[in-house]
Amino acid sequence: GGQFAVTDGDGNYKITELVPGTYDVDISFETTHIVRAGVIVGASNVTPIFQAMKIGESIRIIGSPPPINIISTAKEKRIDRDQITKLPTPGDTIESVLGTVPGSQNDGAGVAFSGASGLENRYLVDGNDITGLTFGNIGSPILNEFVHEVVAVTGGYNAEYGRATGGIVNIITRSGTDTLSGSVFGIYQPGWLSAAAHATPSNSSSIDITGNNAYDGHLGFEIGGPIVKKHAWFYLGVAPKISRTDYTRTTKRQTDCRKVLDNGSLSTCEAANADGQPDLDPTTGFYLTDTLDKETRSATARTTNIIAKINAAPNARDKAMLSLIAMPSSSKTPALAGLPTTGTRSWGLTTDLAARWTSKFDEGRTEVEASLAWHRSTFNTGAQDSSYDNTALQVLAGGDLAHIAAFGGESAKTIEGCTDLGAGDPYPLISNCPMDNSTYTIGGPGSISRDREERRAARIGIIRRLDALGTHEIKVGLDVEDAQKVSTRMYSGGGLIQNYGSTIYVNRWAEIAPPGSTDPAFDRTCSTADPADPNGGDKMLRCRYLGGLDDPATKIDGQTVNWGAYLQDSWQPLRNLTLNAGVRYEEQRLRYAQRLRGTQDALTGNYLGDNAMVLRGNFSPRIGAIYDPTNQGRSKVYAAWGRYFEGIPMDINDRSFGGEVSLRQTYDANTCGPIDPATGFADGNACLSTTRSPASQELLGSSGVLVAPGIQAQYMDEGLIGAEVALPSNFVFGAVLQHRRLGRVIEDVSPDGANTYIIANPGEWSAEEERKLEQQIATTTDKAVRARLERDLSLYRGIRQFDKPVRDYVAVELSVSRRFTSGLYLSGSYTYSRTDGNYPGLVSYDNGQIDPNISSQYDLIELLGNRRGRLPQDRPHYIKIDAYRGFDIGDDSVLTIGTRIRALSGIPRNALAAHYLYGGDESYLLPRGQLGRTDFEHGIDLQVSYKRKLTKTTAAELYVDIFNLYNRQGTFRVDDTYAPQFSLSSGGVGGLEQNANPISGGTYEDLIWSKRIDADGNESAQPLGRNPNFGNTTARYAPASAQVGFRVTF
Incomplete structure (x- = not known):
């Protein structure tokens, strides 16, 4: 809908609460009338219109001002509807378009911005938080067809944004208008339009796996229009999506029939060349193998994206929005190196419901915004055949494929080719099909999930505009969220078995009885090393093994309560000078699981209250300055500094504050039964059910988790300085220098060699808290309590022995963009950056662990x-170019060609x-x-589309996207x-x-x-x-x- 404003005596005005889109600005004064047509208004952005007037003139000006936000220090990238549809995007959900953001990269866990990991971002849809609660990834991956605009802020964001040390991604969905409009759309990617994936053979396995797309696509519709013209509108979109990936399992055997000749080449395969060593290709370093057989196993996935939205404007002052996003999903994943029974299925439903109201008062000088939001997501996993949910997963390590095939998972060709010393064995001096440093799975699916996460959030913000030595825009706000999570600890069959042939490890979930408990459910005795015993003895604890789907003890209820408040002033003493200053305050309360509250830790002796960790005193100052040398909104020079605190994901609630205890029992295989000569392994299931005592056992987590007194929140400091300028040709050039440095980290550490874990700030502990604990010890007369406190003091002092975590990011970013009236768009960036330190962030890339704030990276001093x-994340050079051009074909048709070019360091x-x-x-x-880096990577994507008008209001478009044009599979x-x-x-x-x-x-x-x-x-x-x-x-x-x-x- 339209809005109007009256200028002040200096000609200043501001129109707010506009839905992102393209507008005409109508300026009238007495007999003067000027229309500025085609003005683009983006989300959370200010588009300046500086318009000189001559009395009595009447003109129409077409074209939007340069996209330079002259009152913001934010380092941001805006991705509008044209870029979403006219550029080739390798994916159909919102994360796929974020690849256009300068310096961003896919780190395997998400999209990483400005040196951070992919789990440090905050994702908003129409201003409401949809970030996943457990790990901090995107919780609701919205389909691109339902998106109007994406704004990715990767630095310099103001005090109204928090709980992120990476970037803020604001997704603006499409809305209805006074005109009924919509579309039917679809994408299909058949397997025959994909090149075969290059194999990644392994020298440590006799099974190679190569995945290829079989099909991937979606079909849907979206429609929007008026409910009451000029006052209420609706929008609805539905799009089912299906995909299948075919995995080719290739079984192979090593050869022993070649030798390296004097010229460095390999001889032909002759039995006389056998020397008892597998043949090795001197060029590639891979073993030379014979292919025995191939089999295809498929993974399938189904998702439906649903969005429903109502916008209302009952009058010129008030606006409301109600939205619903729902995503039911299911998938099946096959076992690849193992029996088909170990394959899994998953299903779940993600829902986001939000309501928002805004009102203006005092002729628009005051605005009030309030919102309520609810995010809920369920995630369930199990066996594809549910009868195997009660069968333990057994992981076989080592051995050879000829014996493992006796479990029934391999073909006759594989068995014949792998069998050693048989009549037809062509290589009798070697093991034909070793499974060195690789595993093979039999039994059930392993971990079973019945998880649910929910966030209930409320937010209120007030904006007040006033004149005092210039103009001020003051923002104040408060947000509160209650995050709850139900997770499960279940293994199919009650345990996970690791079978190394002569040694078998049985892993179970267990629960330790609280001190003094007489509950008969704790009918087992578990032993583990006693960290309080100076002689290294064991401690015997009453415990129980957690069962299957019907055992209520497998469910863990976690909770975190967050709240934040902010105050910010944007002061313009001059029209071309803006000074921003603000502060944000945040608190985070991470609570113990419901059933642990009010109990005593079995080993530490500490009493557990409601809150496991309270992070308070988190003040985040933000300052910035912007100057426009042109005084016409065509340039800016800016600088900013800010502090940003992390919002800790709830994985830590599940594990550290949920009483997680894993029992690991070690058996000699003969204790459980004889080794089967046909397979080379004993039956690990016998160890799962045996009444015999294990050779040893260890309780991981039973030592309890201490939280260092005085622990403080993890934060990052950032400074940036930059400039943007729009030339008369409407090319916009930008340059920015950005520096980010982690100031403090939260991780678990173990000063006593993995006996006790402490959630702490590695490398530092409060001297004030040390004095308090010393005073408490001095006044304690109970010997047992005193001994416990003295041990705690020694552990807390040990925190200081750890290296302080460091992550230092420095980047120079150069950018250029232009949107031509002829239908040509160009955007390019070059980022030179270095990321140095000893702590990559919330993702432990090298061992694949994703446990934010409780990874193994800082557990032991000797591993530092x-x-x-x-x-x-260190990829020094990154070049990105995006462009498209439309060519008119007659009066009714347009041919558009779009491209993405990428080049980056290894x-x-x-x-x-x-x-x-x-x-x-x-x-x-x-x-x-130390060993350098992988090769420099590069690639080109291409889109060709043809659009034709069918009627005045109807058009049809057909397009083809080609990804990785020259098939560089780097x-x-x-x-x-x-x-x-x-x-x-x-x-x-x-x-x-x-x-x-x-x-x-x-x-x-x-x-x-x-x-x-x-x-x-x-x-x-x-x-x-x-x-x-x-x-x-x-x-x-x-x-x-x-x-x-x-x-x-x-």
Whole structure:
């Protein structure tokens, strides 16, 4: 709808609460009449219209002013409807379009901005938070067809935004207007329009997996129009989506029939060349193998995107919006290296409901905005055949495929080709199909989920405009959210079995009885190392094993309460000078699981109240200045500084504050039953149900989780300085220097070697809290309590021994853009950045762990060696070019060609080994990034569309997107494991466990001198066994593909 405003004596005016879109601005004064047509208004943006007038003239000016926001220091990228539809986008949900943001990159967990990880962003839809609660990813991936505009703010955001140390992504959905309009649309990407994915063979397995798209597409409609013209409008969209990926399982055997000739080439395959060593390609480093058989297993997924929205404007002062977003989904994922029974299915429903009201008072000088929002998401997993939900997953490690095939998962061709020393064995001196450093799964699906997360949020904001030495726009606001989560701890069959042939590990979820409890449900006895015993003895604890779907003890109720308030003033003492100053205050209260509140920790002896961790005193100052040298809105020079606090995701509630206890029992295989000569393994299920005592057992998590007194919230400081200028040709050039540095981090640490974990700020602990605890100890007469407090004091002091986490990001970003009236659009950016430190953020990229704020990165002091260096986000050079051009064909048709060009540096490479307590890839043998980086990556995407008017109000469009035009399937990830946890087997016999400590300051030449550490942490004189797949590509970018789409609009 239209709005009007009256200027002040200086000609200043402001029109607010406009729906993003294109408008005509009608300026009238006495006999003067000027119309500025085609003015583009974006979300959370100010479009300046500086218009000189001559008395008596009447003119019409077509064209929007340059897209320079002269009152904001935000480093932002706006992606409008034309860019969404006219550029080739490799994906159909909102995350796919964020690739146009300068410097952004896909880190595997989400879209990462400005040196942060992909889990540090905040996602808003029409101003309401849809960020996932458990990990901080996008909670509701909205279909691009329902989106009008996306604004990604990657630096310099004001005090009204918080709980993010990455970026703020504001998604503006489409709305109805006074004209009934809509579209029917669809995209289809068949497998035959995709190039075959390059194989990523592994030297440590006899099964190679290659995934190829079978089909992917959606079909839907969207429609909007008036309910009451000029006062109320509706919008509705529905789009089902289906996809299938075909995975080709290739079984292979190693060969022993070639030798390297004097000229470096390989001989032909002759039996006389056999030497008992598998043939190796001297060029690639891969084993030379014979293909035995191939099988295809498929993964399928179904999702429906639904959006319903009502906007209302009962009068010129008040506006309201009610919206609903729903996404039911389901999928099936096959077992790839294992029996089909271990495949899984998932299903869930994500819902976002929001209501918003805005009112203006005092001739528009005061605005009030209030909103209520509810986000709910469910996630369920289980076996594809539900009868296997009661069968344990057994993970077989090592051995060979000939014996493993006896479980019934492989073809006759594979069995025949893998069988050693048979009549037809062409390579009798080697093991044909070893499964070194790889696993094979049998049984059920493993983890079972019945999870639900909910956020209830309320927000109110007030804007007041006043004149005092210029103009002021003062904003004040308050937001509150109650986040709740129900998660489950279930293994199919009651446990997870890791079978190493001679040794079997049984992992179960357990619950420890509170001290003094007489509940008969705690009918087991669990033992674990007693951290309070100076002699290293064990502590016996009453416990129970958590059961299956019907056991209420498997459900964990978590809760976090957040609130924040802000005050901000945007002062313009001059028309071309704006000074912004604001402060935001936040608190976060993370609570214990419902059933733990009011209980006593079984090992620490600490009493647990309602709140596990309260983060208060989080003041975030934000300041900035913007100057427009042209005084016409065609340039700006700006600078800003701000502090931004993290909003901790709820994974920590599930694990650290939910009483998570995992029981790991170690059995000699013969204790549970004989080794089956047909398979080479004992039946691990016998260990799951045996009444015999294990050789050892360990309770992980039973030591309780301490929270360091005086712990403070994680934050990041940012400074930036930049400039933008619009030339007369309407080219807009920009340059910005950005520096971000983590100031404090929250992680779990263990000062006593993994016996006790403390949620803390690594490297620092409050001296004031230390004095308080010392005073408490001095006045305590109870010996047991005093001993507990003294032990706690010693642990808290140990926090200071850890290195302080560092993540330092510095970037220079250059950009250019222009929107031509002829239908040509161009946007390009070059970002030079460096990301250095010892802490990448909420994602632990090297071992694949996603446990925000409780990862293994800071658990043990001995694992901190060599972690300082180039972080995984460090990709110094990044070039992005987006462009499209429309060509008129007659009066009724348009041919549009769009392209995306990308070029970026590769990822840093590392050399990793296992740790005797923490397992694989936890020890940095060499300094981070010491081995250089992968190749420079580049690619081109292309879109060609043809649009034709069918009637005055109806048009049809057909388009083709081509991705990775020249099929460069570059390296996305490499195998950084230099030494696997278990050395390579020989002849199907499981190898020895091998761990290693970091080689402080070492180089590649030092790796051969690294010595094996056994399962008890004792170093031997034996060298490490090298992973034959070390340095090889394990994941690639998607192959060349094409999709066909259509859109009929009316």
